[in-house]
Amino acid sequence: MCPEVSLLKVNALSIHSEEMNLLSPLSFELTAGQLTGVIGASGSGKSLLAQALLGSVPRGFTLSGEVSLPQGKRVALSAQSASVLDPLRTVISQLMRRVSPGAGKRAAQLQISPKIAACYPHQLSGGMAKKALLAQATWQQTDFIVADEPCCGLDASSATELYRYLAKLASQERRGVLVISHNLKHLLTVADDILVLKEGLLVEKTTPEKILKGLCAPYTYALWQAIPGNWGRTDAAVA
Numbered sequence: 001m002c003p004e005v006s007l008l009k010v011n012a013l014s015i016h017s018e019e020m021n022l023l024s025p026l027s028f029e030l031t032a033g034q035l036t037g038v039i040g041a042s043g044s045g046k047s048l049l050a051q052a053l054l055g056s057v058p059r060g061f062t063l064s065g066e067v068s069l070p071q072g073k074r075v076a077l078s079a080q081s082a083s084v085l086d087p088l089r090t091v092i093s094q095l096m097r098r099v100s101p102g103a104g105k106r107a108a109q110l111q112i113s114p115k116i117a118a119c120y121p122h123q124l125s126g127g128m129a130k131k132a133l134l135a136q137a138t139w140q141q142t143d144f145i146v147a148d149e150p151c152c153g154l155d156a157s158s159a160t161e162l163y164r165y166l167a168k169l170a171s172q173e174r175r176g177v178l179v180i181s182h183n184l185k186h187l188l189t190v191a192d193d194i195l196v197l198k199e200g201l202l203v204e205k206t207t208p209e210k211i212l213k214g215l216c217a218p219y220t221y222a223l224w225q226a227i228p229g230n231w232g233r234t235d236a237a238v239a
């Protein structure tokens, strides 16, 4: 078994203006070879955190704090919206610009069909666009991948397949993978750690094991109770 190497350190990262805090100072570490989930209600700051990790903030806001990576390590973002794709290029021509050795194998795993490959962005369904966005991030062969809602819009079996693929990127390729998701049920299955955000604040960094035992913050527990099938349940230990 490979020893775990700390890959990415976040120290007091925040997004703010004179009037408001969008992301309050938060600190955590992400580890190579692990999949970390980010969960929280809509508007809790998940996408802002993803952008902040890559040094980007909304116009009029300031980024403070530090994101440090070992020298030579890089981060790729699989964005939430397909608007980041070049509207004038087919998916395959955009992917080939980032191609690297081994990309063919990953294309097969991600099942980028010839149909998706040949599409211009406006011709993609929501799920097809998600696969194209994730492929674009993984093909860059970076040491760290941030995937913002990679499975939103996918059918259940494609989503399960994609979560398994993300977990393999971490466990087999020893990459650090951060997955932002509304789907706590999937994250409980694949994540090593889970960051819980609420209104721009980091509630806690916890683990699926702790959540399933109910050993978590009340807000995290409420998210667990919101999973269809858990409504009204108070026995987290048998999720």
Ligand SMILES: Nc1ncnc2c1ncn2[C@@H]1O[C@H](COP(=O)(O)OP(=O)(O)OP(=O)(O)O)[C@@H](O)[C@H]1O
Pocket: 022, 040, 041, 042, 043, 044, 045, 046, 047, 048, 049, 058, 059
């Ligand atoms: N450009 C912006 N200017 C001002 N406020 C913004 C901007 N972008 C995001 N926000 C605010 O920051 C907060 C967090 O937004 P963010 O997109 O990170 O939420 P999220 O947790 O990813 O939500 P969702 O799950 O719905 O995608 C929201 O209240 C949002 O209104």
